[in-house]
Amino acid sequence: MLDVHDFRRAGGMKRLQRVARAGEDLGNAVINVPVGAPIELDLLLESVIEGVLVTGTASMVAVAECSRCLAPMEESQRIDFSELFLWDPQLPEELSEDEEPLPVVADGLIDLGPLLRDTIVIELPLAPVCAESCPGLCDICGASLAADPEHGHDQPDSRWAELKSLDLGSADDR
Ligand SMILES: [Zn+2]
Ligand SMILES: [Zn+2]
Missing domain, CATH: 1.20.5 (Single alpha-helices involved in coiled-coils or other helix-helix interfaces)
Known part of the structure; x- marks a missing residue:
């Protein structure tokens, strides 16, 4: 959770560093981030008219099985992400049929959890290799x-x- 109380429509900017812990099922059978593993976050928060724009990098170590030789391996991952958290939720009529509503700032707090989770799961490599020459x-x-x-x-x-x-x-x- 990031506190952005002092941000309300202020036009400010803030750099933050945080360490989050991996939750369950962060990945798949081939590659995943173990439960409780540290996820280092380098964040830039920018207050804009509609909300708070969060841009950042998440760094972590994933454990995997080499997709060629099946040997266990560890691989550092750096994943970039960016999302706008709105001050006020979008109205249903503002969204087209298949559009996901943007997340909102709730009581001055931003919950990065769902964003991190979705981004990491999508960005983890599909076919990790222990070495390019494997x-x-x-x-x-x-x-x-x-x-x-x-x-x-x-x-x-x-x-x-x-x-x-x-x-x-x-x-x-x-
Ligand atoms: Zn053989
Ligand atoms: Zn290998």
Whole structure:
């Protein structure tokens, strides 16, 4: 919660630093911010005619599973966001059918929670990788190729051999 009581239509500007704690389900099975993990907020609040414009950056460490090799990993995330919190709620007739109403300043307070949550969940990478060069897993046996760069299979894949013999068969029929 940010207190903007002294802001009311003042045309002021305020820089703030805050540390929030991650709530539950901040992310998905592949990448998420653990419950209670610190989220460092760097905020700029600007009083405008309609409300308070909040622009900021949230920095946190997410835990994830590499999308190529499935190894556990941690990744720092910096996520930018910006939202206008209105002094007065929008009237229903001001909104088009599929438009979400803007959040409001309630009793001089701004609740950043829902905004942070939505932004972080959307901005977390869909396919995190432990390293850009991560070679992933062996297609045949699933072994980690990073742990064993020489890894290979001399035996041709039996499924592949079967396909070859089918091809030969059809050629003979012609
Ligand atoms: Zn990896
Ligand atoms: Zn293999």
